Amino acid sequence: MSGETLTSSEYITHHLQNLTFGRGADGAWGLAHSAQEARDMGFWSFNLDSLGISVLLGLLFLLLFRWVAKRATAGIPGGAQNFVEWIVEFIDGAVKGSFTSRNPLVAPLALTIFVWVFLMNLMDLFAIDHGPKLAESAGLHFFKLVPSTDPNVTFGLALSVFALVLFYSVKVKGIGGFLAELTLQPFQAKSLAMKIVFLPVNLFLETVNLVAKPISLSLRLFGNMYAGEMIFILIAVMYGAGLVLGSFAGLLHLGWAIFHILIITLQAFIFMTLTIVYLDMAHAEHH
Amino acid sequence: MNITATLIGQSIAFFLFVWFCMKFVWPPIMKALDQRKKTIADGLAAAEKGRHELELGHKKALETIKKAKGDAAEVIALAEKRAAEIADEAKQQAKAEAERIVTAARADIEQEVNRAREHLRAAVAELAVTGAARILEKEVDAKAHAKLLDAVVKQL
Numbered sequence: 001m002s003g004e005t006l007t008s009s010e011y012i013t014h015h016l017q018n019l020t021f022g023r024g025a026d027g028a029w030g031l032a033h034s035a036q037e038a039r040d041m042g043f044w045s046f047n048l049d050s051l052g053i054s055v056l057l058g059l060l061f062l063l064l065f066r067w068v069a070k071r072a073t074a075g076i077p078g079g080a081q082n083f084v085e086w087i088v089e090f091i092d093g094a095v096k097g098s099f100t101s102r103n104p105l106v107a108p109l110a111l112t113i114f115v116w117v118f119l120m121n122l123m124d125l126f127a128i129d130h131g132p133k134l135a136e137s138a139g140l141h142f143f144k145l146v147p148s149t150d151p152n153v154t155f156g157l158a159l160s161v162f163a164l165v166l167f168y169s170v171k172v173k174g175i176g177g178f179l180a181e182l183t184l185q186p187f188q189a190k191s192l193a194m195k196i197v198f199l200p201v202n203l204f205l206e207t208v209n210l211v212a213k214p215i216s217l218s219l220r221l222f223g224n225m226y227a228g229e230m231i232f233i234l235i236a237v238m239y240g241a242g243l244v245l246g247s248f249a250g251l252l253h254l255g256w257a258i259f260h261i262l263i264i265t266l267q268a269f270i271f272m273t274l275t276i277v278y279l280d281m282a283h284a285e286h287h
Numbered sequence: 288m289n290i291t292a293t294l295i296g297q298s299i300a301f302f303l304f305v306w307f308c309m310k311f312v313w314p315p316i317m318k319a320l321d322q323r324k325k326t327i328a329d330g331l332a333a334a335e336k337g338r339h340e341l342e343l344g345h346k347k348a349l350e351t352i353k354k355a356k357g358d359a360a361e362v363i364a365l366a367e368k369r370a371a372e373i374a375d376e377a378k379q380q381a382k383a384e385a386e387r388i389v390t391a392a393r394a395d396i397e398q399e400v401n402r403a404r405e406h407l408r409a410a411v412a413e414l415a416v417t418g419a420a421r422i423l424e425k426e427v428d429a430k431a432h433a434k435l436l437d438a439v440v441k442q443l
Contacts, residue, residue: 069315
């Protein structure tokens with residue numbers, strides 16, 4: 001993108017590369033200059049763009065809501081308060097509908113997840129070239145504007161939720177109860193001998209069941225957003241392919257963007273709902 | 288695209304955000320919502336109470352009007368009765384007065400008649416004396432013949 005013409009595949013790989021900060025091959029901390037370099041940095045590196053944008057969006061959400069919460073009156077609400085109350089009541093309704101136990105953490109957690117994921121997804125609607133172009137003018141090689149197209153971000157969220165699920169499973173049922181849930185079902189038996197026979201099967205099934213939760217949670221969001229981003233990039237590639245294809249790309253872009261408004265909201269909602277359901281299962285005695 | 292420590296950073300940010308949301312965002316908004324809910328519920332209850340009271344007042348007013356109407360009718364009936372009584376009394380009094388006047392007039396007339404009779408008697412006696420004197424051509428001494436004259440007068 002820096003002056004010289006790029007092939008389509010170069011353009012695509014460039015747009016899919018995060019701005020990675022880590023320890024390079026020479027042992028010094030710094031920014032990766034290519035996808036290979038970023039890969040070589042291993043686990044202990046940070047995607048500055050994903051982290052930066054997501055934290056920025058999270059702060060934006062919290063500051064806006066805190067600003068409203070501080071001024072919240074029981075009287076006639078203003079425009080901002082109305083908007084925030086609308087979201088809060090929507091979340092509260094969803095939590096009351098799916099979460100049967102009592103836990104003051106769940107509703108704020110659901111609110112944070114919904115708004116934060118929505119805002120991260122919303123970045124997808126910015127024209128895909130703007131992020132990298134802006135970063136380039138600041139001297140950065142790569143910049144991905146949409147945090148939720150980074151598997152690190154979605155896994156970070158899903159693993160945090162998973163940690164909460166484990167924490168509350170143990171807290172509510174005790175370690176014994178939690179282990180019993182893992183080993184004594186779905187195949188149940190009356191006699192001890194049969195219980196022991198079923199134990200490995202049950203453990204295997206329940207472990208898969210348990211581990212599948214964070215993986216499906218994160219991959220669903222990541223897959224949807226990544227695919228959406230990919231289609232935007234492909235459409236953007238079409239812009240450079242002559243007048244006819246270019247104008248067709250414009251049409252496609254518009255259609256996909258409008259459809260994407262639905263997807264980003266839906267994905268944020270699904271992520272939130274599943275989080276509530278998983279936590280509800282963690283609180284329930286039997287499932 | 289590879290899994291890196293970004294994940295850890297993301298988790299830390301996530302927990303911090305959730306904590307902040309739970310401490311400083313959710314409670315005041317829910318408090319405001321609950322308070323408004325309560326205010327609205329109170330207002331509705333007050334409205335319901337007011338409506339009930341209004342209905343009660345309406346009923347009471349109707350009752351009062353009905354009672355007043357009954358009272359008025361009673362008073363009117365009483366007054367009519369009283370008026371009839373007064374009229375009757377007045378009639379009675381007038382009748383008595385008239386009778387009294389008639390009786391007095393009758394007594395007067397009787398008196399007049401008696402007086403006239405006396406006059407007539409006297410006049411007749413005089414006439415008789417005068418006639419007799421003319422017949423006898425001499426003066427009849429009235430005093431001497433008073434006894435006779437009285438007897439004549441009495442015969443008239």
